[in-house]
Every structure is written in C-alpha cells, then in structure tokens.
Amino acid sequence: MAEIPEACPENTIDRRDSAWVIDKAVQVLVFVGGVSAVIFIFGIFVFITLEGLDFLQNRFNAKEFFFSIEWRPTSERQPTYGALALIAGTASVTGLAMVVSVPFSLGAAIFIGEFARGKTREILKILVELLAAIPSVAWGFIGLSIMNPLIIKLFDVPLGLNVLNAGVILGLMAAPIMTTIAEDALKAVPDSYREAAEALGATHWQVVRRVVLPAAKHGLVAAVLLGVGRGFGETMAVLMASGHSINIPTSPFDSVRALTATIAAELGETTYGSEHYGALFTLGIFLFLVTFAINLAADVLVRRRGPTKL
Amino acid sequence: MSRHSLIILCALGWIACGGGDSARRAVIQNKGSDTLVNVAQAWAEAYKKVNPNVAVAVSGGGSGTGISALLNGTVDIANSSRRLSDEELRLAEQKGFTPVEFIVGYDALAVYVHKNNPLDSITLGQLAEIYGEDGSITRWSQLGVTVPGCDSDEIVLVSRQNNSGTYFYFREAVLGEGRDYKLGTRDMHGSKDVVDVVSRTPCAIGYSGLAYATSEVKMLCLAQSEGRPCTVPSEETAADGSYPISRPLFMYTRGEPKGTVKEYLDWILSDEGQCIIQKKGYAAARPVRCD
Numbered sequence: 001m002a003e004i005p006e007a008c009p010e011n012t013i014d015r016r017d018s019a020w021v022i023d024k025a026v027q028v029l030v031f032v033g034g035v036s037a038v039i040f041i042f043g044i045f046v047f048i049t050l051e052g053l054d055f056l057q058n059r060f061n062a063k064e065f066f067f068s069i070e071w072r073p074t075s076e077r078q079p080t081y082g083a084l085a086l087i088a089g090t091a092s093v094t095g096l097a098m099v100v101s102v103p104f105s106l107g108a109a110i111f112i113g114e115f116a117r118g119k120t121r122e123i124l125k126i127l128v129e130l131l132a133a134i135p136s137v138a139w140g141f142i143g144l145s146i147m148n149p150l151i152i153k154l155f156d157v158p159l160g161l162n163v164l165n166a167g168v169i170l171g172l173m174a175a176p177i178m179t180t181i182a183e184d185a186l187k188a189v190p191d192s193y194r195e196a197a198e199a200l201g202a203t204h205w206q207v208v209r210r211v212v213l214p215a216a217k218h219g220l221v222a223a224v225l226l227g228v229g230r231g232f233g234e235t236m237a238v239l240m241a242s243g244h245s246i247n248i249p250t251s252p253f254d255s256v257r258a259l260t261a262t263i264a265a266e267l268g269e270t271t272y273g274s275e276h277y278g279a280l281f282t283l284g285i286f287l288f289l290v291t292f293a294i295n296l297a298a299d300v301l302v303r304r305r306g307p308t309k310l
Numbered sequence: 311m312s313r314h315s316l317i318i319l320c321a322l323g324w325i326a327c328g329g330g331d332s333a334r335r336a337v338i339q340n341k342g343s344d345t346l347v348n349v350a351q352a353w354a355e356a357y358k359k360v361n362p363n364v365a366v367a368v369s370g371g372g373s374g375t376g377i378s379a380l381l382n383g384t385v386d387i388a389n390s391s392r393r394l395s396d397e398e399l400r401l402a403e404q405k406g407f408t409p410v411e412f413i414v415g416y417d418a419l420a421v422y423v424h425k426n427n428p429l430d431s432i433t434l435g436q437l438a439e440i441y442g443e444d445g446s447i448t449r450w451s452q453l454g455v456t457v458p459g460c461d462s463d464e465i466v467l468v469s470r471q472n473n474s475g476t477y478f479y480f481r482e483a484v485l486g487e488g489r490d491y492k493l494g495t496r497d498m499h500g501s502k503d504v505v506d507v508v509s510r511t512p513c514a515i516g517y518s519g520l521a522y523a524t525s526e527v528k529m530l531c532l533a534q535s536e537g538r539p540c541t542v543p544s545e546e547t548a549a550d551g552s553y554p555i556s557r558p559l560f561m562y563t564r565g566e567p568k569g570t571v572k573e574y575l576d577w578i579l580s581d582e583g584q585c586i587i588q589k590k591g592y593a594a595a596r597p598v599r600c601d
Contacts (some may be wrong), residue, residue: 005380032490070493071493071495072472072490072493073472074478074490075490076473076481076487076490077488077490085493148510148511149510152510152511156459156461156462157462157465158466158495158511158512158513158514159466159507159511159513159514160464160510160511161496161507176458193404243496244471244496244497244498244499245494245495245496245497246493246495246497247493247494255494255496257497263497264495264499265471266471266472271374
C-alpha cells in the first residue's frame, strides 16, 4: 500500500480569514435574532406587569374585576374597575368570529389542499395570503361605513355597530391565518395514506373525510386556536366596529366593548402612573395571559400533529 | 412631532446661516389641550409671517400634560380646555409663580341628532335624564317625537371615551356634580366620530364640538329648563355666554408674560388671531369681524 498522504494541511493552518470572520459574525447575528424573540416576550411581560403592579397590589379587587360590569375609571364619585363587560365583549365578538370563519377557512383549506390543482391552487393561496395583508384599520373602516348601514337595513336595528358587525369583520381577518395553518396540517398527512385509501376504492370525499381530516386533527384544532388568539388580540377593527359600549350582550345586535379596544381608547390620555393607568395595564396582563395560553395550547398541538393513529 | 421638526429646522437654519441672525431667533414652547392643538398650530403657522424671528413649537397631549409642563417650567404657554385646579395653583405657588390666565376662545358643545329627527329643542334636564346614570328617558317617544327610520324608538346614546376633556365637561355641565353617565353609551374616540355615527344612525343622539357639524346631522336648540327659551349653538351664542354648554379655552403663562411671549399672546387676542380660531370652527373670545 502506498504511503498515506499526510493529513489535510488545512486542519493545522490558521484559517481566520475574512470568510471565517463573516461566518462567525453571521452565527452571532443569527443567534441574537433567535433569542431576541425570547428576550422581547419576556421583556414585554415584565414591562406590563411592572406598570400594572401598583394597581394589582393596592387597588385590585378580583371580585370587582371579574364579576362587575361597572367600568368607571374616571368617575368623580368612586372609580370602579369591573371588567366583566369587557371580557364578555371580547369573548362574544371572538366567538361569533369563529362561527363565521371556522367553516370558511377549513373549507378553503380542504379545497386548496385536497381538491384544487395547479394554477387554481396557486392563485387561491396567493389570494388568501393577500387577505391577511389588509391592515386592520381598513377592516374597521369597512365595518363602520359599509357593514353598519347594511346591518341597520337588513335587520332593522337602531345601530349597526355591534357584535355581529365586529364578529364578521374579525372572522374575515382571522380566516387567512386559519386557512394557511389548516392547509399546512393537511399537507403534513403523508400521501401514502391517501393512496392506500384510494386503493381500497374510496372516493375523493371519503378519503378526505375518513382519512385526511382525522389524521390532521391536531393541526386543524391548532389552526382554530390561533384564529381565536388573533381575535382576542385584535384591536383597531373591533374598536371601530363593535360600538364600544359597556354592555353584556344578549343578542348579536348589542354593542359591546372589547378589552383591547378599551386599552387603545383610554391609555393615550391617562395620566402616567395613575390608578386608571394601572388598571389598563392590568387588563393588558390579563389579555397577555389569555393569548399566551391559547397560543401555547395551539403550539403544543402543532408539535403533536404528526399523523395520528387512525 | 412638530416640536422636534422645529428643533431640527432651527438647527439646520443655524448651520446654514453660519450662526448669524437666526441664532437670535426666539422659540416659544406651547403645549397642552388636544381641543386647542389644531388652532394653536394654525396660530404658530400664521405667526411666522407676522414675526419671522419667533418660532412657536406646538404640541398636544391634553390639558393636564400642558399644565404639568408649565409647572415644571418646560413650556412658556400651556393650552387648556379647563381652569387650573386648586391643587395645581398651590403647586405653582410652591414653585414661586402665579399662573396667568388668558381666555383665547370658546368651544360650544352641540347636541346632535340625525337629520331626519323631528326634534328641534331639548332642555338640560332632559339631557341629564337621557345621559345620566339611572336617568328616566330611554325612548324618543318620551320626548314626544317619532323618529323616522328608528322603529325601535330606543335612544342610542353616543358619547366619548372616558378621559377626553369633552366627556368631563359634558358630565360636569349637563349631568351635574358627581353624577356618572349611564353604562352602555357608545363611546367614540374622537369628536368627528361622534358626528359620523349620529349621521348614520336615525336613533342616535350625541354631543360634540360645534366645529364638527355637517349637513348630515341636526343641532338641537338647548334650553336651560322647561319653559325657558332655547338657544341655538353658534359662535355668537358661545361667545356671549347665552348658550348653556360652551366652555372657555385657556392659555396659561408663568407669571405676567414678557417680551416675545407677551407679543405672541397679544397677537392671538388681536383681530387677526381671533379670526383664525373662528375659522377653525370655535368661537372667538370677543366679537370680531372677519372676511
């Protein structure tokens, strides 16, 4: 056997040239980018907690906060901070939004993922993503100037700024993200499943209903949960379309006020550090915890979404 | 923002002119009420032509913001849509000065209804029963009218977000000391939004600045009490005090104004300055004739 060539000389040479420097710099940069999300989320939580802490310690009354609808932070007699109506407002609008958007977005996802082919599919995907790019103030404007008179005319109610209006608008806003995630979930189901089912003589719809949907179950639930999270956190459109009125809704035609909208409307002119300021941050903490829980649940489901046993 | 751009402009000007004349340019800092901010900016803009050597930096932030800036000495003139409180006067005294008050104009709050609403006038007492907590008036028929397009007969209350100066003023002037609004009012985030919603909603009633009136809404004639003559809101009735819900708009200085600040305030109170506030839809501090 011929003499083995000496070990690659590169290993011993100092290669700290510009390429090496760039490589290291990019590594650091990417690392910072990666951990920044953690830092930001943690920083935001610390910030809103600190701002709300004074109120939480000295004034917060869980019974009032969760069970009273009396949100009168600037009353001269006795300021009260009951968030029940605000929570009910957010919940009712988000709930209706889901009723509107779940069938549409799951339908769209199934069509795009399972039925549409070629160009149709690509165009539809682009359009759905385009829908997500419409700014929320534009949605709010649609609610204010198109939906409002339409609802008054169709249902003969005094004011069209209500749960129905905000729910429909929010449903349309949440639909793109739900469609995209749901379609990803369908795509994650291996083709071998479909092929096996088709080989057994199942029709296209049977394949989708009996095989693909059950297999993508977790991903689909995650898609819906992300939609709920989107609805909970949306501010501008809800502020404009919901009527912004403290009220426990008993019908879709009642005006309501959302948690986010309350913060947006009142924080701007509140004295820094006042009780009202702290109360608004307490609403913020509550919102943060709820959306965090929803997103976490969705995330856990997405991670588990790999093909489920049938 | 405008203050920053002014500072930058000043800095640029100083460099461009080699620090010559423009270095002597005086800057008046002016801050406060959001109701007044548009007018204050218009004044500052127009004053550039009157006295190019004085720059007025205007910013909003609310009456409270302006007053605390005055107390801290960071502004020369504070804009406010309310009088200083006793607490604020005491604080000023502690800091060694007496705030001097100038009434620069009046803002009348008009009560708006839909243009098809047959109602023409209303009393302050009725308004309090409509807007106040536990108030007895909830239907248009209680006011003796049937509103076309409002089959439910329900009065839809349009109000403002609970920290706006307009909200405070209406509460104090109409509902009276210590009375809160009814829950369930539609709280709009701006004077214009109130008029906007009322114009689209036959059942609605709302209050907002006189300056925001459009042809799509109707302003109600307001009476002090039942049986008294009512007054239509206008720049004249706001200025002469006959309209019951008009409020003075103030500017405050740290002690008697001197030099450029005094000249500026004198100019604001002159016919030229007063015509500007009138053009912005508010009432002048005194009757003036403008083109």
